[in-house]
Every structure is written in C-alpha cells, then in structure tokens.
Amino acid sequence: MKKSLTLITAILLSVVAIFSFSKKETVLADDDTPVVTLGTSLTESQKQGTLKTLTAALNGSNYQTITVTGSDLVKYLNPSGDNFTTSSGVWSSAMIQKANRGSGINVKILDYNGKNNITTITANQYKNAALTAGITDANIYVTSAIPIDGSGALAGVYAAYAKNGNALNQKQVNAAQDEMNTLSGITKENKNKDGYSDAQLNNAVAGAKSEMAKQGQNISDSQIRDIVNNQININHLGNTINNNQKNQIINLLIEIRDSGALKNGDFKGQAAKLSNQIENGAKNIFNKFNTPENRNFFQQIWDSIVNFFSGLFK
Incomplete structure (x- = not known):
C-alpha cells in the first residue's frame, strides 16, 4: 500500500510538473503579442483615436497596452542628458510588433486624423536608435494626437520590452x-x-x-x-x-x-x-x-x- 501511494504521488507530481511547464510556455508565447504604449497625457478620446490608429495593421488581432508616464521618460531618457520630470507630459505613442527573423527594424510614422504630429524625429532616426538600443526584427508604429517631438514613443518601446522581460542595456x-x-x-x-x-x-x-x-x-x-x-x-x-x-x-x-x-x-x-x-x-x-x-x-x-x-x- 505504501508503495502504491508513493507511485501515485510520483505520478501526480509529474502531472503537476508537466502542467506547470505547459503553462509557462503559454506565458512565453504571449510575449510575442504586440504591445501598444499610450502616453499618460492623452484624453480618453485621444486614447481611443491613438489605439485605432496604431492597431489598424493588426486587423483585429490581440494586443497589450501599457501607459507611458513621466517616470518612464526620467528612467529611459534622462541618463542621456534629457531633463524630464515625473510630472512631464507624454503624448506620442507607439506599437511594437515582433517581425520574422531577418526582417530588420521597420518603422512607420502614422498620421493622426490625417496629420503627421511627430515634428522632429524621422522614421529613419527611430530605426537607427532602435538598432543601437538592441532591438532586432521588429515593426514599430508611431503616432501622436498632438504635435510633439516624438521622444516619448521610443521611451514607450523601451518600456514595452521591459514589460516582456527583455530589458535593454541602459x-x-x-x-x-x-x-x-x-x-x-x-x-x-x-x-x-x-x-x-x-x-x-x-x-x-x-x-x-x-x-x-x-x-x-x-x-x-x-x-x-x-x-x-x-x-x-x-x-x-x-x-x-x-x-x-x-x-x-x-x-x-x-x-x-x-x-x-x-x-x-x-x-x-x-x-x-x-x-x-x-x-x-x-x-x-x-x-x-x-x-x-x-x-x-x-x-x-x-x-x-x-x-x-x-x-x-x-
């Protein structure tokens, strides 16, 4: 009887281990889900407009969202010499989507309500910066509900990577x-x-x-x-x-x-x-x-x- 209990216990532990492993794999698979970063200063209407603009390419597929705040700007941008504070506004937003291996870094700056509101940073500048930061094979979409330089969007991309356990080298x-x-x-x-x-x-x-x-x-x-x-x-x-x-x-x-x-x-x-x-x-x-x-x-x-x-x- 004791041997039977031991055997049953071993089987149960194996089942639990297999279940846990399968669950972990599902979580890792979710890491490929596109992440939309929304500036914290957006109004509710602007958030909806930004989401509609950024996720149009997904054709209804699932995505995650995170909010980018002044604290994110301080964390990711100030070490390079910027002077953001935790109360700084963030409007520029982005979506990052994993691309096939060898696809490279693709960036599209999307019009918001028919207007390009990213006033300073170009798509090629985003691409070069993303490459330097350590990002590979990704589709990045950027937009803003108001005219802005666009630095908050890339800070959002860095934050999105960290969310999925892929923190970039500072x-x-x-x-x-x-x-x-x-x-x-x-x-x-x-x-x-x-x-x-x-x-x-x-x-x-x-x-x-x-x-x-x-x-x-x-x-x-x-x-x-x-x-x-x-x-x-x-x-x-x-x-x-x-x-x-x-x-x-x-x-x-x-x-x-x-x-x-x-x-x-x-x-x-x-x-x-x-x-x-x-x-x-x-x-x-x-x-x-x-x-x-x-x-x-x-x-x-x-x-x-x-x-x-x-x-x-x-």
Whole structure:
C-alpha cells in the first residue's frame, strides 16, 4: 500500500510538473503579442483615436497596452542628458510588433486624423536608435494626437520590452538617445540645404555601424573616423556635413562601440538590412548616386577588381 501511494504521488507530481511547464510556455508565447504604449497625457478620446490608429495593421488581432508616464521618460531618457520630470507630459505613442527573423527594424510614422504630429524625429532616426538600443526584427508604429517631438514613443518601446522581460542595456539606450539627438540636430542644421537629406545621413550612420561590426568590439577610434569619412563620401555628404557635425557622428559611433552594441551577433546584419531599407525608401535620392559618373574613385576600382576575378572564374 505504501508503495502504491508513493507511485501515485510520483505520478501526480509529474502531472503537476508537466502542467506547470505547459503553462509557462503559454506565458512565453504571449510575449510575442504586440504591445501598444499610450502616453499618460492623452484624453480618453485621444486614447481611443491613438489605439485605432496604431492597431489598424493588426486587423483585429490581440494586443497589450501599457501607459507611458513621466517616470518612464526620467528612467529611459534622462541618463542621456534629457531633463524630464515625473510630472512631464507624454503624448506620442507607439506599437511594437515582433517581425520574422531577418526582417530588420521597420518603422512607420502614422498620421493622426490625417496629420503627421511627430515634428522632429524621422522614421529613419527611430530605426537607427532602435538598432543601437538592441532591438532586432521588429515593426514599430508611431503616432501622436498632438504635435510633439516624438521622444516619448521610443521611451514607450523601451518600456514595452521591459514589460516582456527583455530589458535593454541602459548604456545602449543612452547611446540610442544621444544618436536621435545628434542626427535630428544635424538634419535641423542642414534643413533645405542642397545635396543633403535625412535619408543620406541615416544611411551613412547605418553603413558605418555595419562596417564597425565587421571589425568587432576592438575597433579603434581612428578606424571609426576612417569609416565615417568613407560613409560621408559614399552618401555624397562631403559638401554639406561640416567638421563639427562629422566629429559629432564620430563621437556618437565611439559611444555606440563603448556601449557594447557591437557584441550583439545580430547587429551587423540588422545594420546592413537597415541601410538597404533606407536606400529602397528613398530611391529618388540614391539612384542618382548609383551611376558610374557619381560613384567615387575607390568604388570604381573595387568594381573593376571584382569583375576581373569574376571573369577569370567564368
């Protein structure tokens, strides 16, 4: 009888263990549910409008919601130099959705009631910052019920990651925020200047990240400087980016290296994917550069070498 009780107890414990494991797996699966971040300052009407705008792409699928407050701005943005307080208002909102592996980071800034209310940060700046922060393969949608710079939306994305147990490295988040401030500042300084576009700048930075990742965490400051100079030339920004702005980019990329971002095995591929996305999204700009006349001297030499050896093996 005692042996029978022991056997029954063992069976029951096994069943409980299997049930617990299955339950845990269900919870982990829920982590893939899209998360909508709502600014705490939104009125009830604005919340409903924001939800409708952000979740339209889900076609009725489930999603989670979290509220982003001034405390979140303090936690995620102040370490990089911002001066938010716990009572700061938050209006810009976002939805983050897991994408298929290798999809890269996709960002869409959505109109609210027919108007783009994100006044400062561009979609490409969001993409580059998300990459630096450690986000991979994600669809991010951003909107705001009122005109606002849009920094609260990315803070919401960081908070959404933390909610699902994927807290991001704060050093990388700091670098990401510095990146947004730097790139948006350079774009503002060069607004309406011939030969300049935000797409060119962000493509240069994404290309630089990809090149840095190829050389690894031990890449030197001087190597980063060479990479930046090369990317500025490739993206035809040599006549618009001044030395001060160039140094800002170099210092930013040094900070990104020091944040540990290059240790992520997916970083190189995500950076290359981002560069392709930027070029495909601004073909009217980049198609002008991809002609024999506009390619720089080193690119033409490299193409000749590749074509020569390709001919030998054919």
